[in-house]
Amino acid sequence: MKNKQFLLSIFLVILSINLLSAESGSIDFLRSTGKIYSVVAVIAVIFLGISWYLFRLDNKITKLEKEIYNEEKR
């Protein structure tokens, strides 16, 4: 469930970048001040991608931990 929400938020961020760029013709937010915000968007994409992967890794570790603890209890 958490994973789904995270994917949804990534999708919304990408959508918002798209909408921002399409909104007002040639001069828009991401293009202002020499297009510096497109660099910010690129860094955000990388960060979101890597953190999504780390969340998945976290889930897998949690699963293994639970398995090991359940084994010990028995």
Added chain:
Amino acid sequence: MRSLWWKILGVIIFLYVIIVGMSTPMKPGFTGDVVPFLHKAGTKATFSVTGYNTHFTQPDTKAWLKLDSSSLVEIHDINAKSDVEAIFSVQLPTHLPTQDSTLDATLLVSNSKDGTAILPGALFITQETIDPNVTSFNNISKIDFPRYEGFAFPFRSTLHETVRNTFFHVAIWFAMYTVLIVGLIYSIRYLMRPKMRYDIIASSFTEVGVLLGFLGIMTGSVWARFTWGAFWTPDVKLNTAASFILIYSAYLVLRASMPDQDRRAKVSAAYNIFAFATMVPLIIIIPRLTDSLHPGNGGNPALGGEDLDNTLRMVFYPAIIAITLLSVWISSLVSRLRLLKDDYMSRR
């Protein structure tokens, strides 16, 4: 793999890349178009320009129109509204130094603070009659253009600040190559001597490589939106990169579809070698044989010329090292987890 120093090194270098890569200013240049853009030879041309990081109000500001490789027309009438906005007025010569009826003029603006800022294709000048005896003015060598003093990244038209994306987008592809090569080596080692350990390491590194490939395509797509104007263009490099990513994604699907461990390891190791062998022509060879918008292909320079000068190199090479170290770190975490799991399952 367990030692700590190279992970700390990766974090420190990445921090250096973010700080220096983002805080270094751009050299002065021009954004937007010259208004109006069309002019006729022999008339007085008045046009406005928008600068970026420029200081038009400096008293020693000079401007020229460059008509061909050696012909300059000095612009004497400079009306600077602010540091980044100015209106220039110049009397164009009756005959242009060309045998064509049109000419693209380059605008040069210089002062002691900015050095010389260049806008190629600033004006489009037409002439009604062509003078067959016209020669170049040969006056460009008489002028001493000031250079920009200080540490700044080169300002390229249409790229503007997005030149900083080189540190992230390109470095991610380099890191992906490294991680995939490690995966390939372990796949070959598995085929030579079938140990489960080799298969686990190969699959972890390849999985992180696929993640980096997806990130590379997505960052390239965002970059393309603000330089080429679209998220995706039917360009050779883009399409071959997409098909290569699909081939590698099939590796993950193949692994997930086989429940039997030994069979999965053997088939996926063989497939990994095939996938790597298709990557080399798809990404490295085919785009270089045809025309492409992407730098590094079809006669477009990538790691040379003015596109990647020494100031950019001071951040770009550390960025490759940093992102490679960080992705090897992530891959080693994944493989350590899987090795632990494998060990635990076999002991149960």
